[in-house]
Amino acid sequence: MSVLAPLYLLGLAAISLPLVFHLIRRTPRRETQFSSLMFLEPSPPRITRRSRLDNLLLLLLRALAITLLAVAFARPFFRQSARTSPSDAMGERVAVLVDASASMRRGDLWRQAVAAVDETLKRYRPQDQYSLYAFDLSLRPIVSRQDLAQVPSAQRRATALARLREFSPTWAATSIGQAMGDALASLEGEGEPDAQKMVGQRRVVIVSDLQQGGRLSDFSQYEWPDDAVLELVPVTTGASTNAGLALLGQRSNESEEPTEEKLRVRVINSTDSISDSFRLEWRNASGDPLDDATDVYVPPGESRVARVSLPATRDEYMQLSLTGDDFDFDNTVHYVRPEVDQARVIYSGVDDVGDADGMAYYVARAVESVPLGAAVLEQAQPDSALLTNAPPELVVVTAQPTKAQCTALRDYMRAGGTTLYVVQEGDDAALGALVGGDAIEVTEADVDDYALLGEIDFRHPLFAPMAGPQFNNFTQIHFWKHRQVDRADLSDAAVLARFDSGAPAIIEQRIGRGKLIVFTSSWRPADSQLARSWKFLLMLSALINQGRGDSAFSGSYLIGEQAPLPNGIDLPQDAFLTKPDGTRILIQSGVSAVEDTDSPGVYAVSTTERPAMFSVHVDPLESETAPLPQEAFEQLGCRLAGEFDPATANAELRQMRDIELEGQQKVWKYLVAVALLLLIVETLLAGKLSRPTAPQPAPA
Amino acid sequence: MRIKNLQMRAKVIVEGFYAGIHRSPYHGFSVEFSEYRQYSPGDDLRYLDWRLLARTDRHYVKRFEDETNLLCYLLVDTSRSMAFQAGGVSKHEYARTLAATMGYFLYLQRDAVGLAVFDEVIREYLPPRRRAGHLRHLMAALQRQPDGMGTNVAEPLEQVARSVKKRGLVVLISDLIAPTDLLKRQVAYLRSRGHEMIILRVLDPAELAFSFDDARIFHDLESGKKLYIDPDVAKRKYLDAFQSHAATLSQDCKELGVELVVCPTDRPLELSLFDLLRTRLERGRTPARNDRIARRAR
Numbered sequence: 002m003s004v005l006a007p008l009y010l011l012g013l014a015a016i017s018l019p020l021v022f023h024l025i026r027r028t029p030r031r032e033t034q035f036s037s038l039m040f041l042e043p044s045p046p047r048i049t050r051r052s053r054l055d056n057l058l059l060l061l062l063r064a065l066a067i068t069l070l071a072v073a074f075a076r077p078f079f080r081q082s083a084r085t086s087p088s089d090a091m092g093e094r095v096a097v098l099v100d101a102s103a104s105m106r107r108g109d110l111w112r113q114a115v116a117a118v119d120e121t122l123k124r125y126r127p128q129d130q131y132s133l134y135a136f137d138l139s140l141r142p143i144v145s146r147q148d149l150a151q152v153p154s155a156q157r158r159a160t161a162l163a164r165l166r167e168f169s170p171t172w173a174a175t176s177i178g179q180a181m182g183d184a185l186a187s188l189e190g191e192g193e194p195d196a197q198k199m200v201g202q203r204r205v206v207i208v209s210d211l212q213q214g215g216r217l218s219d220f221s222q223y224e225w226p227d228d229a230v231l232e233l234v235p236v237t238t239g240a241s242t243n244a245g246l247a248l249l250g251q252r253s254n255e256s257e258e259p260t261e262e263k264l265r266v267r268v269i270n271s272t273d274s275i276s277d278s279f280r281l282e283w284r285n286a287s288g289d290p291l292d293d294a295t296d297v298y299v300p301p302g303e304s305r306v307a308r309v310s311l312p313a314t315r316d317e318y319m320q321l322s323l324t325g326d327d328f329d330f331d332n333t334v335h336y337v338r339p340e341v342d343q344a345r346v347i348y349s350g351v352d353d354v355g356d357a358d359g360m361a362y363y364v365a366r367a368v369e370s371v372p373l374g375a376a377v378l379e380q381a382q383p384d385s386a387l388l389t390n391a392p393p394e395l396v397v398v399t400a401q402p403t404k405a406q407c408t409a410l411r412d413y414m415r416a417g418g419t420t421l422y423v424v425q426e427g428d429d430a431a432l433g434a435l436v437g438g439d440a441i442e443v444t445e446a447d448v449d450d451y452a453l454l455g456e457i458d459f460r461h462p463l464f465a466p467m468a469g470p471q472f473n474n475f476t477q478i479h480f481w482k483h484r485q486v487d488r489a490d491l492s493d494a495a496v497l498a499r500f501d502s503g504a505p506a507i508i509e510q511r512i513g514r515g516k517l518i519v520f521t522s523s524w525r526p527a528d529s530q531l532a533r534s535w536k537f538l539l540m541l542s543a544l545i546n547q548g549r550g551d552s553a554f555s556g557s558y559l560i561g562e563q564a565p566l567p568n569g570i571d572l573p574q575d576a577f578l579t580k581p582d583g584t585r586i587l588i589q590s591g592v593s594a595v596e597d598t599d600s601p602g603v604y605a606v607s608t609t610e611r612p613a614m615f616s617v618h619v620d621p622l623e624s625e626t627a628p629l630p631q632e633a634f635e636q637l638g639c640r641l642a643g644e645f646d647p648a649t650a651n652a653e654l655r656q657m658r659d660i661e662l663e664g665q666q667k668v669w670k671y672l673v674a675v676a677l678l679l680l681i682v683e684t685l686l687a688g689k690l691s692r693p694t695a696p697q698p699a700p701a
Numbered sequence: 702m703r704i705k706n707l708q709m710r711a712k713v714i715v716e717g718f719y720a721g722i723h724r725s726p727y728h729g730f731s732v733e734f735s736e737y738r739q740y741s742p743g744d745d746l747r748y749l750d751w752r753l754l755a756r757t758d759r760h761y762v763k764r765f766e767d768e769t770n771l772l773c774y775l776l777v778d779t780s781r782s783m784a785f786q787a788g789g790v791s792k793h794e795y796a797r798t799l800a801a802t803m804g805y806f807l808y809l810q811r812d813a814v815g816l817a818v819f820d821e822v823i824r825e826y827l828p829p830r831r832r833a834g835h836l837r838h839l840m841a842a843l844q845r846q847p848d849g850m851g852t853n854v855a856e857p858l859e860q861v862a863r864s865v866k867k868r869g870l871v872v873l874i875s876d877l878i879a880p881t882d883l884l885k886r887q888v889a890y891l892r893s894r895g896h897e898m899i900i901l902r903v904l905d906p907a908e909l910a911f912s913f914d915d916a917r918i919f920h921d922l923e924s925g926k927k928l929y930i931d932p933d934v935a936k937r938k939y940l941d942a943f944q945s946h947a948a949t950l951s952q953d954c955k956e957l958g959v960e961l962v963v964c965p966t967d968r969p970l971e972l973s974l975f976d977l978l979r980t981r982l983e984r985g986r987t988p989a990r991n992d993r994i995a996r997r998a999r
Contacts, residue, residue, distance in 0.1 A: 038919060
């Protein structure tokens with residue numbers, strides 16, 4: 002016989018209570034009158050050696066009842082099988098996660114990780130089921146539970162290690178949180194044929210440098226389950242310095258555009274670094290130094306933005322390297338000099354560019370304001386052929402176009418071009434020709450004082466930059482004159498803005514792949530105040546950039562990011578991506594983004610013209626290599642456990658068996674019943690004993 | 702009937718006492734010269750020794766032993782604590798027998814005997830008389846059962862001191878189970894008025910030895926308080942406290958010139974009386990008088 006909760010047996014000590022009560026001198030009921038209690042103090046009841054144990058039977062009954070209750074609380078049961086053997090123990094479900102992110106390229110961390118995995122796998126018993134994963138931003142199986150199930154248990158570890166040795170750290174960033182979540186999900190074992198056997202504890206083992214930049218917070222969307230434990234196996238490099246570089250101003254999601262001949266880079270120094278002085282130097286594509294080095298001072302745990310002058314060379318591609326730390330996996334940024342892709346704006350009008358009362362003057366200023374001098378204005382004579390060379394990004398028409406011009410513009414728009422047409426009174430036929438129909442009536446509007454813009458479609462790219470509440474006030478732009486267009490003649494036209502009278506101010510008509518944007522009032526100072534507002538510059542810039550059409554493509558991406566292919570650039574039939582190591586990957590037709598950005602360096606996408614180049618970098622978070630404290634895991638609710646110990650697991654199994662046996666036998670119920678019975682007997686007996694005995698008649 | 706009993710008991714005791722005693726405190730009715738004292742203004746001129754004045758031209762006043770018959774005040778405590786009896790006779794019974802005996806004894810000596818029966822206050826007061834029938838009144842007053850509560854000796858003593866004008870002998874019969882400080886003050890006051898004082902402390906043997914066997918509830922006769930007492934545990938402390946109280950009483954009496962005689966109720970009453978008289982004789986005021994008494998006793 003054994004008990005489940007032996008501590009309750011301490012309750013047996015309560016047997017002493019009836020004994021003590023029996024031994025304590027009964028407080029006498031007899032009273033003695035005494036002259037004065039002035040000299041007396043109360044004396045507590047005490048146990049005396051002289052006291053005799055009265056009513057032994059009662060005492061026995063009481064002690065027995067207490068004993069039975071104490072034993073009942075201890076939950077006794079009878080062991081049926083003699084002992085549990087280690088092989089009876091339930092197998093644990095284990096997921097061993099090996100960090101294969103870029104930060105594991107430091108020193109001998111990977112070798113340490115492989116050794117740690119070996120040590121970890123050694124401890125598992127045949128009934129434990131483990132799988133081995135590598136993780137960086139995502140979790141990938143190295144060898145799964147199902148794979149190992151095919152292998153004899155003695156060879157499982159060797160198999161897993163052999164597979165692991167085929168792996169090496171990638172360049173990707175780390176997401177420990179995501180990996181933990183995915184590993185837990187993989188251990189749930191749902192849908193597996195042996196799912197009913199998988200009742201053991203879940204264990205996630207992480208072999209990693211546990212770097213601070215490991216995105217542990219990704220786990221906050223998960224909840225740590227009760228039946229799982231986390232075991233951390235950290236690998237370290239010892240005292241060392243790691244600093245990293247991040248290129249600024251070249252990402253598509255960064256608002257800042259590089260506008261000067263200085264490149265901005267952020268130098269990140271890890272919290273556990275021991276040095277703080279670094280150097281930045283330019284190298285060409287083959288790694289030779291190009292220019293003098295720049296010194297940077299970054300204290301440990303901080304980051305500094307450095308402005309580095311571009312070298313005098315006109316190389317298309319360069320590297321900026323950081324020196325002064327111990328690990329160089331994150332020390333290089335690749336700089337692809339952005340192509341100065343000049344947008345062309347053709348202006349067709351009668352006024353002179355130098356005339357501030359005309360419209361050309363303001364268009365020229367707006368084109369100049371486009372960043373990096375990326376746009377040029379070409380003025381066309383009213384009667385000349387407008388589109389002689391390659392199609393421009395924008396055509397601005399302020400004078401009535403000729404028939405030939407209308408035809409050319411229509412073709413241009415059908416092919417995807419944008420035309421901004423400032424309509425004048427009497428342009429009925431020209432407008433009709435541009436739209437591709439009959440003449441559209443254009444009349445001069447009768448403006449009392451001035452008109453204002455109302456009902457602006459801020460979702461349209463023309464107005465989108467001014468959608469914010471601090472920018473969207475157009476009430477200071479007065480229009481003295483404007484035309485009225487009979488909108489009924491414009492099929493499928495969208496009104497982008499109306500005057501306060503309700504008359505359309507800006508109309509957009511889709512023509513083929515392109516569009517015609519009709520202004521019913523000009524920006525000539527005699528007509529309106531539009532050209533005097535900064536909003537005009539933004540509107541024209543938006544039109545030019547829209548014409549470019551490749552805004553999604555930028556010069557720099559992070560490892561693992563999708564690089565969208567440039568819009569508006571025709572890919573050849575057999576377009577391919579050239580990776581930094583020279584390998585070529587065919588780009589399937591219809592694909593809009595390149596996904597194989599798995600190593601840092603410069604990538605090139607072949608186009609019909611010259612290749613589109615972009616650089617790919619290691620995630621700057623990988624440079625934060627200081628180790629995470631264990632508390633960070635605990636704060637997320639993870640149940641940390643020490644190393645897997647088969648003895649503990651065996652003890653837990655035995656405990657579970659005991660609980661099961663006890664639950665089946667329920668001996669405690671019988672014990673409580675007997676105890677209650679004894680207490681009833683005791684009560685009856687005590688009542689009988691306390692009743693005064695009837696006097697016996699004296700013998701005659 | 703009971704009065705008669707008490708009187709008879711007193712008579713028996715006194716007679717037995719006479720039979721057993723060889724030296725009598727009885728010193729008669731006569732006026733005996735005791736000493737000279739220098740006259741001081743205010744003294745009664747009747748006692749001026751004119752002859753001595755004529756001879757020596759000095760003023761002396763004659764002082765007399767027992768200028769008059771003894772005035773005796775018996776103060777008997779009838780508080781509830783006096784009702785205690787562990788066995789045999791109660792303290793109250795003993796005390797009133799003692800008082801009756803003394804009263805009878807003094808009556809026989811033609812001394813004037815007064816009586817004050819008290820608990821917290823004086824319940825009964827008979828001024829000292831010597832007339833016929835006074836003894837009967839005295840016995841009747843003593844016959845009353847105690848019905849008071851606590852013992853407050855100080856208050857009755859103060860009342861006696863106020864009401865008694867003439868100097869005399871004050872005999873206090875009580876168990877004196879009460880705080881000593883107030884008692885001391887009132888006794889000192891009585892003594893300062895010129896009274897002689899004797900305290901007969903009547904105690905039950907159980908109070909003296911705390912001879913109880915087993916634990917029980919003790920019920921305080923005076924306050925009604927109840928306590929669970931195990932004599933085995935409490936005896937030592939009780940005896941210490943009791944003896945300390947007795948020692949304080951004894952010391953106080955000694956300081957004030959008061960005779961304190963402890964009378965356990967299991968002791969024959971005449972022996973207690975004998976002790977009292979013997980100590981009084983031994984403590985005579987002058988050696989001459991002691992000699993005289995001693996001679997007479999022989």
